[in-house]
Amino acid sequence: MSKQTNDNGSASVKTGGIKMMKVAPYIFTAPFVIYFLAFFVYPITETFWTSLCQQVGFAPPKYAGLANYKLLIDDYFVMAVQNSALYTFFTCLILVPLPLFLAVLLDSKYVVKPEIFKSALFIPALTSVVMAGLFFRYAFSSNEAALMNSVIGFFGIPAQGWLEKRVTTWIVLIVFCVWKWLGVNIVYYLSALQTIPKDLYEAATIDGANAWQRFTFITVPCVKPTIIYVLTISIYGGFSMFAEAFTLFNSARTPGDIGATIVSYIYAQGFNRNNFGIASAAGISLLAGVLIINIIQLSITDPVGKNDE
Amino acid sequence: MTKKNLLLTILATSVIAVFAIIALMPFFFLFISSFKAGSEMIRNGLQFKFDFQNYNLANYALIKTERDGIYLKWYLNSIIIMIIQVGAGLFFSSLVGYGLAKYKFRGRNIIFILVLMVMMVPVEILILPLYKEINSFKMIDTYAGVVLPFIVPATGIFFFRQFCSGLPTEIMESGRIDGCSEFGIFFKLMMPIMLPAYGAMTILLAMGSWNSMVWPMIVLRTSEMQTLPIGLQSLLTPYGNNYDLLLSGAVMSVIPIMIIFLLNQKTFIAGMSAGSVKG
Incomplete structure (x- = not known):
C-alpha cells in the first residue's frame, strides 16, 4: 500500500496519507469503543434498571421506583x-x-x-x-x-x-x-x-x-x-x-x-x-x-x- | 564537598533501606511461618521469635499430595489466564493509548473521558450484570469468561496515552515521508521506543491478573478451574491441615510473578531517550 502510493508521485502520497491519517485514529481506538459498549454501557444500564426494581434472588424483577434508594440510607x-x-x-x-x-x-x-x-x-x-x-x-x-x-x-x-x-x-x-x-x-x-x-x-x-x-x-x-x-x-x-x-x-x-x-x-x-x-x-x-x-x-x-x- | 556527599549517601540510603525492610517484612515472616504448623500462627499471631529447631518441610509436601495436587492445577490455571490477559491487554491498550495521544480527531476527548469513566467505576458494581452477560455467552467456568470483560484495560490505555504524549512527533513525520503507513509507523517506529512503557505495563497487568480475586471467584465454579488466589482463600477454613497448605502455597504463589518482574525490570526503568530523535 505504502509502496504503491510512493510510485504514484508526491501528490497522491499527500492525499492518500491524509486520508489514512484521518481513518487511522478511529481504527486505533476501535477496540476500546467496542469494549466500552459491550462490557461497560450494557452492564451499567442493567445495574441502573435493577436499582429501580425489587428483586430478590433470580426472581423476575418488579419495578419499584426509588424504594431501593430509600432503603439504602441506613x-x-x-x-x-x-x-x-x-x-x-x-x-x-x-x-x-x-x-x-x-x-x-x-x-x-x-x-x-x-x-x-x-x-x-x-x-x-x-x-x-x-x-x-x-x-x-x-x-x-x-x-x-x-x-x-x-x-x-x-x-x-x-x-x-x-x-x-x-x-x-x-x-x-x-x-x-x-x-x-x-x-x-x-x-x-x-x-x-x-x-x-x-x-x-x-x-x-x-x-x-x-x-x-x-x-x-x-x-x-x-x-x-x-x-x-x-x-x-x-x-x-x-x-x-x-x-x-x-x-x-x-x-x-x-x-x-x-x-x-x-x-x-x-x-x-x-x-x-x-x-x-x-x-x-x-x-x-x-x-x-x-x-x-x-x-x-x-x-x-x-x-x-x-x-x- | 566529598564529606557532604558521603553524609547524603548514608542518609538517602538508610531512608530507602528502612522502607525496603518494611516492604519485605510480610514476605519474610510468612516464609518463616511456612516451615511451622499453620495452627501456631493462628493461635499466637506472628512474633519476633524464631525456634529454628522445630522447622520442617511438611507444609511443602502438601503442595503435591493435598487433593491429588489441586494446588498445582490452580497454579497452571493462573498462568494460562495471566498469559492471555497480559498479551491481549498490552496489545489493545497500547493501540488505543497511542491513537489517543498522537492523532487529533473528532471525538478524541470524548473517548478519553470515557476511558477515565471506565477506570473510575469499580468492577464490583458491574459484577452481577457481567455475570449474566458471560453466562449468556456460555462462558461460565472458562478462561475466556475470566479474561473477556477485562481485555481492553482502561488503566493501560491511560498509561500509554500519557506516555505517548511525551514522545516526539518528528518520528511519525519522518516515517510518513519514508512512505510508511500509519500502522507501519506504530508497529515499526513507535513500538520500539514504547518499550519502557510495555515493560511497566507488563508488570502491572500481570500483577492484576495473577492476584485478581473477586471476578474469577464468580466465574470459575469448579475447584479444578480455579486460580491461586481463590483456591488459597478457600483454604481459610479451620478444618484439617488447610492452614498448612495455605502458608506454603502462599509463599510458592509469589514465584512466577516475581520472575516476570525481574525479567522486565531492566527494560522499563532503562533509559528511554536512546533510539529516539535527539536535538
Missing part, C-alpha cells in the same frame, strides 16, 4: 461511605507525595545499589492480597507478643486489639494499602523521571539552582502528568477498596461493620443476602459520587490536556 451504609471516604483521603495524602520523594532519592546518585532497593520496594505489589491479608491479620493480632504489639510495647504503648476497634482497624487498612502500593507508585514516578533530559538539571545547577529549586521547577512540572495519574488511580482505588478488607476479616461483613467499605456493602447485599436491587442502588450511588469527584478533579487538574495545546 447506619451500615453511612458507615461504609464514611470509611471509604476517609480511607481514600488518607491513602492519597500518603501515596501521592511519599513515592515521588522516594523515587527522586532512588534516581539520585546518593543511594547505594538502587536496583536492589527498587526491586525490594516493589515486592509488596507482587504479593497476592490473600498472602498480605494473612500477614496483616496475624501481625496485628491482639496477642501481646504479636509483631505490632511488641513494637508499640517498646515505646510503652499498651497492647491493642487492632481489629476490634474502628480507628485501629482503619489504621491497619491504611498501613496495608500504603505498604502494597508504595512500590507501584515509585515505579510510575521513576519511569517518568527517566524522560527528563539530564541537561536541564545541569543548566539549572550552573545557573545556581539548589536541590529544592531543581525539584520544584524541573522535576515536578516534568512529572506532572504522572502525579495526576497517580492521584487518579489512588482515588479510584480508594473508593473501590474491597479485597484488602475482605482478606483481613475473611468476610464481607465485620463485627459491628467497622471494616465496611462501599464495595463490601454492595458485595454483602448482593451476594450474601441476594438483595440485588439494594446492591445495585448502592452501586449507582457510588458511581454518582465518583463521577462528581471526577468532574471536580478534571476541572482542577485538566488531565485531558486542553490547556497544553
Whole structure:
C-alpha cells in the first residue's frame, strides 16, 4: 500500500496519507469503543434498571421506583461511605507525595545499589492480597507478643486489639494499602523521571539552582502528568477498596461493620443476602459520587490536556 | 564537598533501606511461618521469635499430595489466564493509548473521558450484570469468561496515552515521508521506543491478573478451574491441615510473578531517550 502510493508521485502520497491519517485514529481506538459498549454501557444500564426494581434472588424483577434508594440510607451504609471516604483521603495524602520523594532519592546518585532497593520496594505489589491479608491479620493480632504489639510495647504503648476497634482497624487498612502500593507508585514516578533530559538539571545547577529549586521547577512540572495519574488511580482505588478488607476479616461483613467499605456493602447485599436491587442502588450511588469527584478533579487538574495545546 | 556527599549517601540510603525492610517484612515472616504448623500462627499471631529447631518441610509436601495436587492445577490455571490477559491487554491498550495521544480527531476527548469513566467505576458494581452477560455467552467456568470483560484495560490505555504524549512527533513525520503507513509507523517506529512503557505495563497487568480475586471467584465454579488466589482463600477454613497448605502455597504463589518482574525490570526503568530523535 505504502509502496504503491510512493510510485504514484508526491501528490497522491499527500492525499492518500491524509486520508489514512484521518481513518487511522478511529481504527486505533476501535477496540476500546467496542469494549466500552459491550462490557461497560450494557452492564451499567442493567445495574441502573435493577436499582429501580425489587428483586430478590433470580426472581423476575418488579419495578419499584426509588424504594431501593430509600432503603439504602441506613447506619451500615453511612458507615461504609464514611470509611471509604476517609480511607481514600488518607491513602492519597500518603501515596501521592511519599513515592515521588522516594523515587527522586532512588534516581539520585546518593543511594547505594538502587536496583536492589527498587526491586525490594516493589515486592509488596507482587504479593497476592490473600498472602498480605494473612500477614496483616496475624501481625496485628491482639496477642501481646504479636509483631505490632511488641513494637508499640517498646515505646510503652499498651497492647491493642487492632481489629476490634474502628480507628485501629482503619489504621491497619491504611498501613496495608500504603505498604502494597508504595512500590507501584515509585515505579510510575521513576519511569517518568527517566524522560527528563539530564541537561536541564545541569543548566539549572550552573545557573545556581539548589536541590529544592531543581525539584520544584524541573522535576515536578516534568512529572506532572504522572502525579495526576497517580492521584487518579489512588482515588479510584480508594473508593473501590474491597479485597484488602475482605482478606483481613475473611468476610464481607465485620463485627459491628467497622471494616465496611462501599464495595463490601454492595458485595454483602448482593451476594450474601441476594438483595440485588439494594446492591445495585448502592452501586449507582457510588458511581454518582465518583463521577462528581471526577468532574471536580478534571476541572482542577485538566488531565485531558486542553490547556497544553 | 566529598564529606557532604558521603553524609547524603548514608542518609538517602538508610531512608530507602528502612522502607525496603518494611516492604519485605510480610514476605519474610510468612516464609518463616511456612516451615511451622499453620495452627501456631493462628493461635499466637506472628512474633519476633524464631525456634529454628522445630522447622520442617511438611507444609511443602502438601503442595503435591493435598487433593491429588489441586494446588498445582490452580497454579497452571493462573498462568494460562495471566498469559492471555497480559498479551491481549498490552496489545489493545497500547493501540488505543497511542491513537489517543498522537492523532487529533473528532471525538478524541470524548473517548478519553470515557476511558477515565471506565477506570473510575469499580468492577464490583458491574459484577452481577457481567455475570449474566458471560453466562449468556456460555462462558461460565472458562478462561475466556475470566479474561473477556477485562481485555481492553482502561488503566493501560491511560498509561500509554500519557506516555505517548511525551514522545516526539518528528518520528511519525519522518516515517510518513519514508512512505510508511500509519500502522507501519506504530508497529515499526513507535513500538520500539514504547518499550519502557510495555515493560511497566507488563508488570502491572500481570500483577492484576495473577492476584485478581473477586471476578474469577464468580466465574470459575469448579475447584479444578480455579486460580491461586481463590483456591488459597478457600483454604481459610479451620478444618484439617488447610492452614498448612495455605502458608506454603502462599509463599510458592509469589514465584512466577516475581520472575516476570525481574525479567522486565531492566527494560522499563532503562533509559528511554536512546533510539529516539535527539536535538
